[in-house]
Amino acid sequence: MTERTIGIVGGAGWMGRAIARSMLEAGFVEPSGLVLSSRSHNTQGLxxxxxxxxxxxxxxxxxxxxVIILSVRPVQxxxxxxxAAGKLVISVMAGVPVATLAARTGATRIVRAMPNAAAEIGKSYTPWFASEGADPADKELVRxxxxxxxxxxxxxxEADIDYLTGLTGSGPAFPALLADAMLGHALxxxxxxxxxxxxxxxxxxGAxxxxxxxxxxxxxxxxxxxxxxxxxxxxxxGMIDGGFVEAVRAGLDAAEAAAVGMSQGQ
Known part of the structure; x- marks a missing residue:
């Protein structure tokens, strides 16, 4: 359990709530050590x-x-x-680079992380990248x-986070596309x-x-x-001959390009 107080900006959003619930259920933080902010007070599920x-x-x-977790949409x-000068800032926003996070928050201890929708059931894969200002204790807390x-x-x-935003940040979306195609064919x-x-x-x-x-x-x-x-x-x-592998590669390239584009547009 951490003794640090953790604040989640956008804590009423689905990702903010999922992270908060996971931390609470695991006993990583006490309720008294968790602060949420949002434009609404919707804490459904907590x-x-x-x-x-x-x-x-x-x-x-x-x-x-x-510790401050930024869990808002990048456009917001x-x-x-x-x-946040002197604070540890953890961003779960896609495409917002460390340099922009530092400029807008005043923090030097920054981590970019990319959980996905499976965080709601404790099955997310979350890659993360730490700035040079983050110390070993910060990294252990993030882990x-x-x-x-x-x-x-x-x-x-940091470029690996942009790539993984497309690869793993997609959560169930890519398998859902395969399932949808199979379902349509079966029907x-x-x-x-x-x-x-x-x-x-x-x-x-099952797979x-x-x-x-x-x-x-x-x-x-x-x-x-x-x-x-x-x-x-x-x-x-039949799938290979039909271009399945090339289609997957094209999709991942497009997702990475979108993440990089978001980063450059900040």
């Missing part, structure tokens, strides 16, 4: 911890907090007015904090909607668990099925 302080004034949040950041939401890794180039074949939905969910959810538990790499798994030369091999080869 009602079980009545000791949380809820504010609308970011200056008051900053004064009360040792220009309207956030805080002086422990995001481990309450799932798994985490420190990366050592076209006349399967009842309930059966088609359950079948597709079993494929996507997720199998990949997590299996020692084989994704490449080895694909190769094994291709070499078996059964129906799955035929399906895989």
């Amino acid at each position: 009602a079980g911890w009545p000791g949380i302080t809820c504010l609308t004034d970011n200056h008051e949040l900053t004064a009360r907090s040792d 950041f220009s309207a956030v007015d805080i002086d 422990q904090l995001f481990e309450t939401c799932g798994t985490t890794d420190e990366v050592f180039r 076209e074949r006349g399967l009842p909607a309930k059966v088609a939905k359950r079948a597709v969910e079993a494929v996507v959810a 997720n668990q199998l990949l997590a538990d299996n020692n084989a790499s994704p490449e080895e798994t694909v190769r094994t099925f291709l070499e078996y030369r059964g129906t799955t091999a035929a399906g895989l080869q």
Whole structure:
């Protein structure tokens, strides 16, 4: 448990609430050590911890907090007015670089992190990058904090956060696209909607668990099925021949470009 008071700017948003709930459920912070600010007082999902302080004034949040998590939409950041000099600032905003965070908050101890929607169920993968001003104690706090939401890794180039914003910050979106395509195909074949939905969910959810538990790499798994030369091999080869790999690469390139574009536009 940390003894530092943690403030979340945008604490009523879905990501701010998810991080707050994960920290509380893990016992990482006491309710009395958590301060949330937002334009509303919507703390739905946190009602079980009545000791949380809820504010609308970011200056008051900053004064009360040792650690400040910025959890607002990037386009809203220009309207956030805080002086966080001497504080540890953790941004979970996509595309806002360390230099901009420092200029607008006055902080030198800064971490950019990219959790995803799975933080709501404690399954997020959260990469993070620390500025030169962040000390070892800051980094350890960040590691422990995001481990309450799932798994985490420190990366050592800021550009890697922009790339991972597209790769892992997508959360369920990319698997959902695959599932949607499979579901549409199954419905076209006349399967009842309930059966088609359950079948597709079993494929996507089951594959997720199998990949997590299996020692084989994704490449080895694909190769094994291709070499078996059964129906799955035929399906895989059809997807590959149809440009599946190229489409995925194009999507990741586009997501990274969007993150970099957001960064340059700050």
